[in-house]
Amino acid sequence: MTKPHLILAALCLAGAAGMSVRAQDAGAAPDAAKEPGSVAAQAQAPETPPAKAENPGSLAVATAEGGVLGKIKAAGAITLGYREAAAPFSYAADQNAAGFAVDLCGLVADKVKEKLALPELKVVWRATTDADRAALASKRDIDIDCAATPDKATLDDAAEFSAPVYASELRFVVPSKLRPEAEGFRRRRADFKTPAAIDDLKGKTVVLLQGSPGLPYVLGQSVERYLGISVAYAKTPAEAFKLVETGAAAAYLDDDAVLIGLKAGAKSPDAFLLLGTGKPGADYALVLPKDEPLKDLADAAIRDAVKSGEYEKLYAKWFENPIPPKNVTLAYPMTERLRQFVKDPAAATE
Incomplete structure (x- = not known):
């Protein structure tokens, strides 16, 4: 080097x-309770990404079905991006997508599943990088990039940030x-x-x-x-x-x-x-294709997690307890700024 x-x-x-x-x-404690069949329980990373022609995130399909939610409903699947080595937010562990941002993404996917009234929602995982995350979201090759991206990062006009997930x-x-x-x-x-x-x-x-x-x-x-x-x-x-x-x-x-x-x-x-x-x-956030209905659901899922205490449970899981694959404990309690974020997200991230 x-x-x-x-x-x-x-x-x-x-x-x-x-x-x-x-x-x-700028990149295991007991799982937080997950309902059987919830998308949050499906964090499996495929060994190879799906072929582009079969990718439920294509722009053409999204346009035909009426936006990202229409494409997801038609395919019965949501495509989520993850990092291969950005612990504890997003990384691969034992062939699975894992991390704090990955779990938050699962909550967003559950919100999408509920909104679309789908009995099941398949999760397709795709490895992403800092260099290609925005382009993949813009082209709708991924529906959400499940990593912590600083909200000062440059995105093009076809991608946007969710509400902050970390301060x-x-x-x-x-x-x-x-x-x-x-x-x-x-x-x-x-x-x-x-x-x-x-x-x-x-x-x-x-x-x-x-x-x-x-x-x-x-x-x-x-x-x-x-x-x-x-x-x-x-x-x-x-x-x-x-x-x-x-x-x-x-x-x-x-x-x-x-x-x-x-x-x-x-x-x-x-x-x-x-x-x-x-x-x-x-402040760090998820990256999404620019699509107001999807952003509304993502922001609602993040807001609900903070209000319900689920956010704090997930934080403890990934920052204060042993995490896979080597059971390393980060022992990193919430900072004062993050505690303020949990108390009042809008004020803490102004």
Whole structure:
């Protein structure tokens, strides 16, 4: 892998080192109760995607039947996209589509099934990527992309976002040895938080992605606290995390939605710790074809899950308990921002 280009800068402020820079982009507990025959219970990922001619998500069929819901009703099937490696939101585990966003998608599919008065609704799973999710939704090759996509991501005019499904916070991922005094606390709670967390990075290197909204925070804190932090840039989250793994950087700042998955996929997840900043990150949502009736159902399903407490049950399942396939426990309780989201989604995501 080509080493990411490092840019180190130092400024002086009142005789102390400051900094300069710029950087972004962003990926088992008992199951929540599911009614027999519900779509939410069908998270099976096919080994190969269906042939395009047979795909119930084609634009021609949707147009003939009167939108996405008409196409779904005619086919008796809904096509859902999933990521192959974006735990805990959306990933493949034991040949199944799995994850927090996948389960939320199942609730949306159940709402569609109920609206269309279908006795059964087949689920066709199709692997998607950050690069093709919007195009597949626009062409209606998928009916919903069941992954957490930042709602600032670019979509074309034929795709849109659902209501938010996750409200992130900006966090640092650091080696656990950076905070040895937090070790006992970390075993109970993964997001050890202190207003002075950034002080631990004095004189060290922080890696950011190009265009990162976290840059002003790092720059401002470094200057205000005379920390002399240096900044490195990476092109992808994987490259940024690798810098922390190898010791080339002391920390990587990004949305917790991104960092949680990287930490979970590390060889030794316990070797890393997430430190809070108290700063909001992006809101994350499902990606849909632009179709008002479908969006209304998706938003209603998400809203109902939050109001009924199902959202919190699913969160505990995927973020606080062992998850497949290796039974890794993320031990990541809800952040303050996410608790506010559950309490008042509209206010938390304004």
